[in-house]
Amino acid sequence: MSSLQLYQLVALVLLCVGLYGFIWRRSLVGMLICLELMLNGAGLSIVAASQHTSADAVLGQLGALLVMGLAAAEATLVLAIVLVVTRRFKTSESIRVSELKG
Template sequence: MRMVPITLYLALAAILFCIGLYGVLTRRHLVIVLVCVELMLNAVNINLVAFSSIGPFANITGQVFTLFVITVAAAEAAVGLAILIALYKNRKSIDVIKQDLMRW
């Protein structure tokens, strides 16, 4: 049985993280920014699972941390969407530039 090398997992995770970072830094739509943050968290999950399967002490610690990250990401998405709905109801826009909370 041929195993996939760890470098391919790390390359995939780096590409996903860079795409998510690019989206967070360049997009103006808050829903897209939230999706890009989730993409970055998934890249972290790939790294955790990949590193938990290598080495002389391979165990399920990375997989357990991945479950915690998925749980936190789900809570973050729920709270983020609730905040976005409240912003849209109050300001009628979810553009990042228009969401200056100090300006009324």
């Protein structure tokens, strides 16, 4: 197994763990953490592919920085939404919020 395959396997594991946690988590903050895991897996995959292929390594690092910037912006927005939902519905569990919707 080459090192590129190993890095891609680790990125896939991060993505799968994040997806599993995103589906099965009940709290909104836990879902946010799992989403961050998925984005970290994508960033690792971009960097590994650029390091081990004919693409320029700097472009892969810039791509990973873009993913990290998007993740930071997404985390800021989602945490603001979680604060508003928690203040309004007095809970941060996604199932309870969807039940209170009507």
